[in-house]
């Protein structure tokens with residue numbers, strides 16, 4: 218049970234920072250532009266948006282804490298602001314139980330691993346995330362308990378397949394699936410406009426109308442909304458059918474995020490963020506796909522390894538985990554493909570299917586192999602998560 222595991226986490230309480238010019242002072246100075254709920258006479262929780270004026274990505278990162286036990290979670294932390302988060306934790310005297318990413322971000326680099334290293338927190342993401350370094354892969358409806366505060370994790374695909382919304386009984390942190398007066402784009406990184414519509418209208422709009430909406434981004438200076446307001450006035454959703462919504466989303470014509478290549482591939486733990494030469498988006502988009510059924514059929518019976526190579530690009534420890542490994546697959550982690558390319562030379566003229574946890578790292582690997590002259594490389598769509606879900 219996730220909640221009991223969460224309770225057992227013992228992170229250290231960070232030393233208080235007394236400087237008036239520190240992060241807490243900056244937090245106070247931007248209080249009119251951030252959501253901040255820490256009224257000492259009202260309720261048992263603290264909920265604070267910590268990025269303030271993040272002018273580049275307009276990303277919002279939330280601290281949610283139990284006011285009495287001082288246990289806390291951070292939602293959607295941005296690597297470049299990590300010192301600020303440590304300062305805010307210190308200001309409130311909180312122990313960080315967990316850091317949660319609502320989804321695999323395309324516009325900034327996460328710091329779940331750095332927070333874990335510095336505070337002992339656990340990292341939490343959806344079971345559909347490609348990220349291999351997560352302590353708790355959660356399912357729809359799981360409850361994360363911090364002190365007396367329960368946070369329900371809602372699988373809300375659409376912006377990405379691995380998207381979660383977090384509901385604490387008063388607020389819903391909607392990540393990028395539902396924004397204030399808008400919705401998150403659905404045209405890359407596993408997005409799907411129909412899924413987005415259903416996640417919003419069937420799950421988020423089923424919450425009480427007074428629920429406070431705290432989005433993952435806002436580009437217009439808003440700090441909060443409510444489910445009732447979004448139902449009534451969100452221009453993409455109010456009065457719109459699913460077909461109308463899909464038509465809107467499929468015709469936005471937005472440019473790709475500035476940091477998409479670095480962010481997606483680093484956040485999927487495929488590469489260190491100081492390495493260059495990541496595959497370009499156009500190369501990733503050109504990777505051909507196979508379904509779990511097609512891979513299962515192609516690897517049935519004797520002798521399939523004479524016709525096909527399956528390359529598993531996960532870390533070796535992941536092959537021992539609950540998703541297991543495909544018999545006959547060659548394992549080379551994605552970071553090592555270039556340095557170990559000689560091991561793959563026998564497969565230059567053989568069809569190759571690349572697999573990983575959720576299909577993101579393997580897409581990078583397939584693009585790299587194609588760029589290195591391998592003629593017939595495909596990706597297992599959805600990775601081993603999808604393969605096991607299909608019953609294989």
Ligand SMILES: [Fe+2]
Pocket residue numbers: 320321322323324376393401
């Ligand atoms: Fe996003």
